[in-house]
Amino acid sequence: MLSYVIKRTLTAVMLAVAVASIVFLALYLVPGDPAEVLLSSGGVEPPAEAVRALRVDLGLDRPIFWQYLVFLADLMRGDLGQSFSNGNPVWDTIMVRLPRTLELIFCATIISLIVGIPCGLIAAIRQGEATDRVLSLLASVAMSLPIFVVGTAMVYVFAQKFHLVPAGGYVAFSEDPGKHLLLLLMPSIAIAIGFSATVFRMSRATVAMVLTKDWVRTARSKGISERQVMTWHIVRNALGPVVTVVGLQMGNLLGGSVLVEYVFNWPGLSGYLVTAIEHRDYPSVRGIVLVVATLFIFINLVVDMIYMILDPRVRH
Known part of the structure; x- marks a missing residue:
């Protein structure tokens, strides 16, 4: 197991360097001169000498x-460079914004697990019944709704119509925990x-598949309680694919939460990435992509470790 972890870690480091190199070279294919973009103001072309x-x-x-x-x-020294836009160290800016995005993704993941796994378990057990059809219909509707539509609707209903919560913004937890x-x-x-x-559909599919396995029928024929069968023979064997999907979704959300951050005015990392791309801020774009890629690789490494714990067959 230790050799597997070391091998995956070394692979993760090489992947991170490869991603950084690809991004570095790809940025030079993007049309536009960063110096000209930074000096442009109000659509007026800057002097060639200044550029x-x-x-x-x-x-x-x-x-x-x-x-x-x-x-x-610079990368080997842990230096991601300085922003072209304001001259601030890219690493410092990322470390301010990254925890906000991670907090958003972590909370959404917890909510998704609390809702998706139990509902998927219930739907699989009651497969073909009214409960299963209703839950599957709700899941299909939830997956088809664009996230910016959901966010805008929530702002209108809960913030502007009923004034239950603020429309958006950010307050540090240390300043006001309740408002944060x-x-x-x-x-x-x-x-979420x-x-x-997504968690619901994967949970339902894997639990329904495990329910048909021989070891489940054997466990029930031995007189093991239904609670133990559900916990140790069904849920544990069904969680592997669910964990994999959750890990991939969390990785995708690292760079894909820009619409949510924009709608709710949440100053996270995704919004910073969009601004950096617009201003041709090469060091910021490289730094953000490198950090996101490293986190994505790390999340997948953690998912593999969890999968190994849930399914001992993977160890061999």
């Missing part, structure tokens, strides 16, 4: 291979609606 001077200051006048070597050298959690509630639920539907 050339800024390119020298930003190091964009050097050959791309030299810039790549400098980027790798209140502002976190709606965006987390907006993400579609997420929980």
